[in-house]
Amino acid sequence: MAGPRIEDDRLLRGGGRYGADVTPEGVAAAAFLRSPMSHARLLRVDASAARAMPGVLAVLTGADLPGFGRMAGVPPQRHADGRPMTVPEVPPLATDRVRFVGHPIALVVAETLHAAQDAAEAVEVEYEELPAVTGTTYDPTPAAPVWDHAPDNLALDFAAGDMAATEAAFAAAAHVVRAKIVSQRLVVCPMEPRSVVARFDAAADRFEMTGGSQGAAGLRDQIAALMGVDTARVRVVSGDVGGGFGAKTHVYPEYAALLEAARRIGRAVRWTATRSESFLSDTQGRDSVLEGELALDGEGRFLAVRLDSTVNTGAYQTSHATFTATSNLYRCLIGVYRTPAISLRVRCLYTNTVPTAPYRGAGRPEANAIMERLVEAAARQTGIDAVALRRRNLIGPAEMPYAAPNGLTYDSGDFPALLDRALALADHAGFPARREAARREGRLRGLGIACYLEIAGGTPFEDVRLELMPGGVIEIRGGMQSNGQGHATVFPRLVARELGIDPAAVRLGEGDSDLVPEGTGSVGSRSMTVGGAACLLASARLVEVLKERAAPLLEADAADLAWEAGRVVVAGTDRGLGLAELAARLGAVQVLERARADLTFPNGCHVAELEVEPTTGDLRVIRLVAVDDIGRVVDHTLAHGQVQGGIAQGLGQILGERAVYDPETGQPLTASFMDYGLPRAEDLPAYVTELVEVPCRTNPLGTKGAGEAGTTGAFAAGYNALLDALAPAGIAEFPLPATPPRIWACLQAAGG
Known part of the structure; x- marks a missing residue:
């Protein structure tokens, strides 16, 4: 499948609908009071002055939310001695203690955001500061x-x-x-901060949260557990999501407080994190x-x-x-x-x-x-x-399937071939001459190789529902959730290919826990391997159901019917019904299929080449070659984009990203982009990316997953290249990130 991403035109023209774009009539504004201390006992929280301020609709503290706080979705694990791991309850608003700077203490809801923020500052809190621990x-x-x-x-x-x-x-x-x-x-830096609209439908006795997620059904389950209510009483809706990278997979305790506030005031409540608030409260x-x-x-x-x-x-x-x-x-x-x-x-x-x-x-x-x-x-x-x-x-291809000592079995891969190809694309043979030329000009040049393998896909499952809609349109409804990966392009094309119809006749519906009640979401590079497999199963099932239901209309046995390019036809004749006719005569037709898939093993080889200017510590990445086996490639444009985005994040950890806390007080010292070095376009080289397809044997599409590949390979290759460049100065370890001042200081300490 090929072609431009179909959602890009809408998004580039400002047609996206992100969390902050959701503005229900009469929506109230919310603001959190967050702890300025990293560790302290709460001796007193007095919200009386805040509640009396103009425009304030509600002020909630931890005492207002009894029974809230169970953290669900944590896989059960055991300590080395066999004891089960304890998962503490986390009240949405602090009760007895605050445990990090940014810990929410109170939620204020008001007619305007400014009124909410002013009232949050009026909440009086008395702390007993405790010693903080911050390191590893x-x-x-x-x-x-x-x-x-x-x-x-x-x-x-x-x-x-x-x-x-x-x-x-x-x-x-x-x-x-x-x-x-x-x-x-590292700080997770999606383009869109967390933004939530919380509602409560009193007639239906249901909570609804609209906001970015990486899977609506999974987030719904975690919210229900946090609030201590049945999952049937919670609905999660996600529209366009401006990046996730893992941070929008799980529940944040604040969500329960917002939903409860909406219930209490009988109005929708909206909260959008500022960027600084994201630095203080988003998972890292x-x-x-x-x-x-x-x-x-x-x-x-x-x-x-x-x-x-x-x-x-x-x-x-x-x-x-x-x-x-x-x-x-x-x-x-x-x-x-x-x-x-x-x-x-x-x-x-x-x-x-x-x-x-x-x-x-x-x-x-x-x-x-x-x-x-x-x-x-x-x-x-x-x-x-x-x-x-x-x-x-x-491990050679002849050894596949390979039983690894960690209990996994690699099903496919040609690791030596990827190493050879990456070295050729990087002109590995010519590197000594390039290094010598740099040395003559007073610079240190290094080359780093990283062969990698990672896990993706796998359990538990993904559900996909296909529905024949009026006019012959097929709608896909799945638990997957695009955060920029191009789902609206790739999944309709996949189903269209299976049904032999125009992709324009297929559309994708994601991000509503009511549409598909079960599903794992888009995590661990599993959307295509598991969600795509469910699309294949649902497509085949839809064909069979349409043939069965069309048989009386065509006065034929279902066994005598065939599927040809979007039509149910009587085999050997020109009699048949197209999708539009079937929709008109049969009404809505739905099928639901669940796919499970074994783990997959994306792998590859990345080669990084970089140069250090010793007199200033300046670091420049010259090139990054990535040869990746992500299995059968369903859409090359999207796959290359996934790899390239991952490379940027892998190199970002080398070049400048680092979240820092004061070791004594626990105060965050990198709480904005003024302090946190996110890589810019000028910091990154022109990538050379190549996809080598060795189909996976463990799912029907043969895909392995592309989301983590770029980050996994680029980080190791970049780190090896850095230490290779610094090796002539006797430097065998380097504390990342490799910012110019840190490189310069390290070289000075080494006598270089």
Whole structure:
């Protein structure tokens, strides 16, 4: 399938309908009072003055929301000793304590936004400040634990793998190498901030939230659990969504407060986060320290890898924060390399910072980066060329399906071919000459290679309903939710191809939990692999249902009917009915199908080349070559766009992005784009991206997923290139991001 994205014309002409565009008649404005302290007891919250101010309709505090706070959607996990992980309840508005700067304390609803903001400032709060913890260092005896149930601030102490086999492999190894990566905390920066319109239908006794999400049904379930009501009493509607990257997957406690406020005042309530408020309250990403070891035999073959990691998961648990930091890391650690044994320990820590959650890549970039650093360390220690060492240990296509020691089975892939192709596109052979030319001009040039494999798709399921509408239009209704990926283009084209009709006759309906009651949403690069598979099943089922129902109209047996380019026809004749005729005579026809799919394994090789100016610390990315196997490509334009967007986020972590908290007070020091270095177009090179299609064997489309690929490969390749450039100065580790002042200081400390 090819062609321009059909939604772009509408969006570029200002026809989008985002959260802040929803303006019901009589809508009231909302503002939150948020904590200025990172950790404190709430001794008193007095809203009496605020309630008396002009235009104020309601002021809610934690005392007004008893029974709210159960965090649903968190996968059950166990500590290494077998104890189940505890998921604390999180009241929508703080009750006894605040646990991070930005923690919501009160919600004010007023006739105007200015009135709401003024009243929020009038709420009187008395605090007893407590010691704060912000970092990724495990302290078993903190001065003031974030939660009483975790006196050592351990949210989860996770272990996986075969410890005995790993220890035996290390004991027998000819070489053992070590590497460390600090994957700094990142702010999720979608173009559209969170924006919510909350309503309550008293007649139906139902709550409705309109706002951006990555899956309406999943968010509905989490909101219902948070409020302690049945899911049938909650509806979530998402229109256009201006970016998600993981941060719009899960429930935020504020949503329950907004819905309850709408119920109490009997009017719609709207809240739109300011950008600064987003920095203080939106979930953030990464924030881990990974220390790895790799064992090799005398021939340079990998024997085992072990990893010890600590992860800052923030003040409370979001839906998949600990899962991302543990299971995703474990499943992606060995990547494309034949490595017989693996063991892993991860400590997930509570801290007085904004909670973390899955952010594009969600554990995959960290796993890939530490493995690639270990490969580079092994090349240096053994004296084996780094490319040759990779080739020696890459799993070959003849070994597929490959049973990995982490319990996964890779179904397909040609990892050596992708390495060779990426090296050719990057002119790897010509790099020494380019490096020497840069050296003569006083610059440091580095090249970094990253072979990667990640997981995508998989369970639990996705539902798709197809409905024949008046005029012969087919409407797709699914739990998937576009956040800019082009769903309105690709899913109608997919169904049109299956039915043999014009794509203009197919339209997509997403983002309404009432339309498709069940569905997982758009997370983990699964929309096409699982949602697309459901589209195939529903298309086939619709054809069968139309044939059955058209049989009496055509005075024929259903077995004698065929489907030809959007028409039910009597085989061997010219008698038949098209979609418009079928719709007119049969009325609405619906089918609902559920698809499940096994995990898929997108993989590839990225090569980054960059240059450092030692006298200023300036860093310039010269080129980024990405060769990716995302399985069968359904739409090349969209797939390349996914990869390229992911590369920008992967390189952003190298170049400038870093969320910083004061280690003593817990105050965020990067609370706006004045302080946070989001990459600009001038910071990024012209990418060379190529897609190599090795169809997946585990779903009918053969797709593997493209959403995380760019980030996963680019981060590791960029980090390897940076350290390769700095190696002549004796620098083996570098604390990201690589901003000019940090590079300059590091070179000065190294004597260069």
